Amino acid sequence: MAKKNDDFFVEKKPWSRVKDELLGCYLKPYVAKILHTRKPLVYVDCFAGKGKFDDGNPGSPLIALDIFQKGLAETKIDGKAQIGAAFIDLNYASDLETNLSAYSGVKIVSGAYEDTIDELLKNKCGCNVFLYIDPYGIKALNCSKFDEFANGQFNSVELLINMNSFGFIREGCRVMGRQFTVDDDSFFDDLVEYEPTMLDTSDKSMETLNQIAGGDYWKSIIEQYTGGKIDGYKAEEYFSEQYCQRLSESYTYVLNMPIRLKAGQHTKYRMIHATNHPEGCVLMAENICNRWELLKDIQSGGQMTLFQEDINNQIVDDATIRERVTEHFSQCSEWTSLTEAQAVFFIKYGAICKPGEIAKVLKALEKEGHLAVHRNPSLTEKGKPSRFMSEGHGNTVSIKWVK
Ligand SMILES: C[S@@+](CC[C@H](N)C(=O)[O-])C[C@H]1O[C@@H](n2cnc3c(N)ncnc32)[C@H](O)[C@@H]1O
Structure with a gap:
């Protein structure tokens, strides 16, 4: 019944x-x-x-x-x-x-x-x-x-x-x-x-x-x-x-x-x-x-936790995130849409951090010359190079690992 x-x-x-x-x-x-x-x-x-x-x-x-x-x-x-x-x-x-x-x-x-x-x-x-x-x-x-x-x-x-x-x-x-x-x-x-x-x-x-x-x-x-x-x-x-x-x-x-x-x-x-x-x-x-x-x-019970833990109660610190982002994005040997690469990252490692945290590491990797980035639009309204590292609202980003 x-x-x-x-x-x-x-x-x-x-x-x-x-x-x-x-x-x-x-x-x-x-x-x-x-x-x-x-x-x-x-x-x-x-x-x-x-x-x-x-x-x-x-x-x-x-x-x-x-x-x-x-x-x-x-x-x-x-x-x-x-x-x-x-x-x-x-x-x-x-x-x-x-x-x-x-x-x-x-x-x-x-x-x-x-x-x-x-x-x-x-x-x-x-x-x-x-x-x-x-x-x-x-x-x-x-x-x-x-x-x-x-x-x-x-x-x-x-x-x-x-x-x-x-x-x-x-x-x-x-x-x-x-x-x-x-x-x-x-x-x-x-x-x-x-x-x-x-x-x-x-x-x-x-x-x-x-x-x-x-x-x-x-x-x-x-x-x-x-x-x-x-x-x-x-x-x-x-x-x-x-x-x-x-x-x-x-x-x-x-x-x-x-x-x-x-x-x-x-x-x-x-x-x-x-x-x-x-x-x-x-x-x-x-x-x-x-x-x-x-x-x-x-x-x-509302108490502060000392460490940053992921959904499986595993400690995920900045160094771990950087290591995984580097490991994953270094596989992108062809131009790849940022969103697609991020989605595959989450499938591989689970939702261990927010997309914004991945973007932060990617910006650092770009600055260090490891990652090539195509942004559209490539310039801001003031004519300066665009810096965004997320897609949507008409913005697109492609990335490629270079070295
Ligand atoms: C966990 S409750 C849903 C709670 C709802 N999502 C909420 O947030 O209020 C599960 C519901 O499934 C109904 N239910 C049980 N067997 C079902 C079936 N085979 N098909 C459709 N509804 C069913 C139950 O009457 C119950 O209301």
């Missing part, structure tokens, strides 16, 4: 705040950019919830709708800007009707994402599609569906997925008939599956997990975990790494942000962003770094 997990909406938890800000702070610049393609944006919140938490805080639907309203008001492209927003929920369609009533042209779908998404995306060829996928559990996340979305019918398609990676490890152990242990009983409070008894040791359950993971690579991770070769942290890390690699068969740029509430604790889940556009990847990397500041505050 479908489980509603009502407690989720009583009050907004800190990690929901991080998740919502990751969505909202990405959507703002994304909307501004995507409307300039002059193709409609089709936004689907596939597991939308109630729209609003019982404590009055906005849920993902209200966050997105406010951004769309402002984005449309600010976009000056002769009446061509169009956003169609749809919200699917299995249990809360009537709450959505009430909570979103102030917004016009909103589509609310009562049902399961897996049963309704095809119909919603039918006839949307040539549109820009953004899917927000925030389920409680993992069972509805069929990986081949994500492949299908990327098969070229849309002008662009981006996914932001909440993947309960540690939940997957738990399910994997269950399906392989192995013991799963976790030290903190409350750990899974927020990871309640909507049909928790569906998976067992049958071949059908094994196939379900293969479909979610997009392959059977997860089995050897479970073997290593239950055989004591790796601990739960590593199992979650390996699974997430390989899951992102699997998604990158259909989406060139896949980034993820681990959400753990205390430093050193198991990752609660990962927010995974998949896109075929380098600008989207760079935008999301910056967003992950900014949201990481908020998560770090939550993790440390």
